[in-house]
Amino acid sequence: MTSLHSIPQPAAHGHEPLLDRLQTPVWIFDIEQERMRYANTAALRLWGAETSQELVARDLSSTMSEATRQRLADYLPRLAKGEVIDEHWSFYPGGQAISLHCRCSHYVMNDGRTGMLVEGLESEISLDASSLRALEALRHTPMMVSVFDGQGRQLVRNPAALAARRGQSSFEACFSDRDVAEGLLQRLEGEPRISLEAIMQVDGVERWHHVDLCRANDPKTGRPMIVMGEFDITPRKTLEIAQLVSKRQLEVVIEGLDAGLLLEDESRRIIMVNQAFCDLFAIEAPPEALVGMDCREAAQSSKDFFIEPEGFVARIEELLVEQRKQACDLLAMTDGRFLERSYTPLFVAEEYHGHLWIYRDITRQRRQEADWVRKASTDPLTGLANRRSFEDSAKRVATAVKEGGLQAALLMIDIDRFKAINDTLGHAEGDKGLRLLADTLRYNLRDSDLPCRTGGEEFMVIMPGMTHEEAQAIAWRLLRQIAEATIEAEELPFHFTVSIGVTGVTPSDASIEAVTQRADAAMYQAKHEGRNRVAVRW
Numbered sequence: 001m002t003s004l005h006s007i008p009q010p011a012a013h014g015h016e017p018l019l020d021r022l023q024t025p026v027w028i029f030d031i032e033q034e035r036m037r038y039a040n041t042a043a044l045r046l047w048g049a050e051t052s053q054e055l056v057a058r059d060l061s062s063t064m065s066e067a068t069r070q071r072l073a074d075y076l077p078r079l080a081k082g083e084v085i086d087e088h089w090s091f092y093p094g095g096q097a098i099s100l101h102c103r104c105s106h107y108v109m110n111d112g113r114t115g116m117l118v119e120g121l122e123s124e125i126s127l128d129a130s131s132l133r134a135l136e137a138l139r140h141t142p143m144m145v146s147v148f149d150g151q152g153r154q155l156v157r158n159p160a161a162l163a164a165r166r167g168q169s170s171f172e173a174c175f176s177d178r179d180v181a182e183g184l185l186q187r188l189e190g191e192p193r194i195s196l197e198a199i200m201q202v203d204g205v206e207r208w209h210h211v212d213l214c215r216a217n218d219p220k221t222g223r224p225m226i227v228m229g230e231f232d233i234t235p236r237k238t239l240e241i242a243q244l245v246s247k248r249q250l251e252v253v254i255e256g257l258d259a260g261l262l263l264e265d266e267s268r269r270i271i272m273v274n275q276a277f278c279d280l281f282a283i284e285a286p287p288e289a290l291v292g293m294d295c296r297e298a299a300q301s302s303k304d305f306f307i308e309p310e311g312f313v314a315r316i317e318e319l320l321v322e323q324r325k326q327a328c329d330l331l332a333m334t335d336g337r338f339l340e341r342s343y344t345p346l347f348v349a350e351e352y353h354g355h356l357w358i359y360r361d362i363t364r365q366r367r368q369e370a371d372w373v374r375k376a377s378t379d380p381l382t383g384l385a386n387r388r389s390f391e392d393s394a395k396r397v398a399t400a401v402k403e404g405g406l407q408a409a410l411l412m413i414d415i416d417r418f419k420a421i422n423d424t425l426g427h428a429e430g431d432k433g434l435r436l437l438a439d440t441l442r443y444n445l446r447d448s449d450l451p452c453r454t455g456g457e458e459f460m461v462i463m464p465g466m467t468h469e470e471a472q473a474i475a476w477r478l479l480r481q482i483a484e485a486t487i488e489a490e491e492l493p494f495h496f497t498v499s500i501g502v503t504g505v506t507p508s509d510a511s512i513e514a515v516t517q518r519a520d521a522a523m524y525q526a527k528h529e530g531r532n533r534v535a536v537r538w
């Protein structure tokens, strides 16, 4: 360790002339305060100063680059530990660049802090002005520039590369994946330059860098060398990766959907469709093949899938003009399917950027709904309309009679002594009787008549457009058909009869209940008169 006691202060101890007579530049630098503390005459020339006092007074921190500052900060603890650092530093005396081999060692200053004693051993190269500028550019560029020999051993690096990797760093050690580095070294034997994006090691941390590699020859030895330029692209790469992930997530969601999706841009070109869309319209090409297609043409060529082809196309145009979200349009297809279509315009920052169409096949859902409606209005034993359905239809007919001058009649049919059939032959045989009666009504009435099972063994028939006299004749015919029918039972075939009450629906009927009460009264009259007969009330 050098100290003030082992190297005397030149001014204080009168050794100044001796140090000044040396051809070797010597100076003492205060790293912390970024000031020169002493420089001999040879050093003054190097620093472009007239006198030692002027150099000591000079504000060096204002001209010091960040890279230099960083390099010196690294020196400080090493010097304090007694290390002697041999490195080259560049100086620019009188417009010439000199690379000086500097031997730096610890120097204890007056106040006890660590200073740096520098001995300039030998200067190596001097450069012309343009090389000097190039060197200066390299010194200041944030791009990391490193030079390796043909085997990947580091020769030199600029301050930015030095700051990124403090220790010695071979070509392989710069890369996170050594296999990548080795592959690149091999490729460089055949390729003069390579550009890539790679994960690099930067002070033990992984960063994405854009890396440019090129082959060159060492101007001093003529041997091959590799020049590597790198800059950090981690923020962009992180964003790109995040975008890729969300794009993939979206694709997974879109592909997993049952609904057919079609995304168009504002000029009606397809941006994206999914497989479900292709399936709905029997498109054999893969979804990617449709990208860029004109949607107007696509709509024209698929309009014949729909029962109303022109309506299908016209509605699309309408929605595009409105540019309002439309939850669902029902589209009936010629093959019996039903599609539900929804439209969503895409606005980004209040600007229109196209639209999304979603098509869902709702055929099964529609059939199921129709089935539920049918079940809710049908008697399960006979398949005839049930009481609820009877009431709805009877009300509609009564309204038509009242408002439209339509005439109508109503039959109430009740099986005679049905309890006895159940009691003697069993409930299952009784059911057969109910089904026979239902079939007799179903197959012997007009399509416009509505037979219903309104209770256990009670049936009604609404007969629009019929007078009670006409209905009476039909009732007698039905009655005879039922009486003549034979039911094949387990033990013995059996017959049964019915009693029928007939009434007309008149405009003066206040409600349908009034009409059914009259039919009921007529039916009970038939029962009282001996059953197996028709009675009329109006």
Ligand SMILES: Nc1nc2c(ncn2[C@@H]2O[C@H](COP(=O)(O)OP(=O)(O)OP(=O)(O)O)[C@@H](O)[C@H]2O)c(=O)[nH]1
Pocket: 381, 414, 415, 416, 417, 418, 419, 420, 422, 426, 427, 428, 429, 430, 431, 434, 455, 456, 457, 527, 531
């Ligand atoms: N098998 C069968 N019987 C039913 C059903 N619904 C009602 N019944 C029966 O129908 C019978 C009706 O009996 P009642 O109302 O006493 O009249 P009835 O024996 O037909 O005598 P009248 O109407 O006076 O001629 C009862 O025994 C009920 O159990 C059904 O779904 N299946």
